[in-house]
Amino acid sequence: MREVAPSFSHFFLQSESSSDLAGMARFLARFLDLFLRPNCPLCDRPAEDEFCSACWHQLNRTRLKNPHQFWRGDLPVFAWGRYEGTLKRSIAALKYEGRPQLARPLGHAVGRAWSASPPLKSRRFVVVPIPMHSEKQRKRGFNQAELLARHFCEVTRFPLQSRGLTRVRNTKPLFELNREERRQVLENAIDLGEPFRRRPPQHPVLLFDDIYTTGTTVREAFRTLQNCGISVAGVVVLSTPGDRRSLV
Ligand SMILES: [Zn+2]
Numbered sequence: 001m002r003e004v005a006p007s008f009s010h011f012f013l014q015s016e017s018s019s020d021l022a023g024m025a026r027f028l029a030r031f032l033d034l035f036l037r038p039n040c041p042l043c044d045r046p047a048e049d050e051f052c053s054a055c056w057h058q059l060n061r062t063r064l065k066n067p068h069q070f071w072r073g074d075l076p077v078f079a080w081g082r083y084e085g086t087l088k089r090s091i092a093a094l095k096y097e098g099r100p101q102l103a104r105p106l107g108h109a110v111g112r113a114w115s116a117s118p119p120l121k122s123r124r125f126v127v128v129p130i131p132m133h134s135e136k137q138r139k140r141g142f143n144q145a146e147l148l149a150r151h152f153c154e155v156t157r158f159p160l161q162s163r164g165l166t167r168v169r170n171t172k173p174l175f176e177l178n179r180e181e182r183r184q185v186l187e188n189a190i191d192l193g194e195p196f197r198r199r200p201p202q203h204p205v206l207l208f209d210d211i212y213t214t215g216t217t218v219r220e221a222f223r224t225l226q227n228c229g230i231s232v233a234g235v236v237v238l239s240t241p242g243d244r245r246s247l248v
Helices: 004-014 018-036 053-061 085-096 100-116 134-140 144-156 179-186 194-198 216-227
Strands: 077-082 126-129 165-167 190-192 205-211 232-240
Touching (some): 053 085, 077 085, 165 216, 190 216, 216 232
Parallel strands (some): 077 232
């Protein structure tokens, strides 16, 4: 504070030109920022960005060395990190603790990883997030897959079609069901969205989700698009348990 106060009065005494005023506005914004910036949502320490540097460090430890190690088969998967530790905690904060702002750094991180080593070079895709049922989305206030996809697209510059798919049935949580039950529950739960009904996409689709576990939901989305003659290049996810058995 002792250092801030003299230069603050210096501005008031000497700012006459418009560039000085602009400088003062920037100074004031930085000054207020010191007090208004929220702490890191994971550890409550002061943070320069959405996460503090210690939590960023921990997040990076969950990052997969080779994000396209699962990029193979009929539905290839590009995954940024392992669903554990700080990444798991961040996704919980984003989804269940009302922190949609965390989608920005996480979506950007996935975008940077894709841009650094794209599994398919020099091709364009339309990014389509896995849809959430409207009732569930109303309760949460947002669809985290859509927010993450939006920020992924800011980095990759791929077009986003957030209504390419729509959830027509509200399904119960799937984690208590076995694979066959999950498949049955999800059958016909995802339909083509209005924009794709009017005009099919000009480029292959990249599906986007926050977590890839058994892949049942993504497969249902994949089937819906394929049945309508729309090509799907693969799926991009922020996280996966990384267990190879869960990805086959
Ligand atoms: Zn932190």
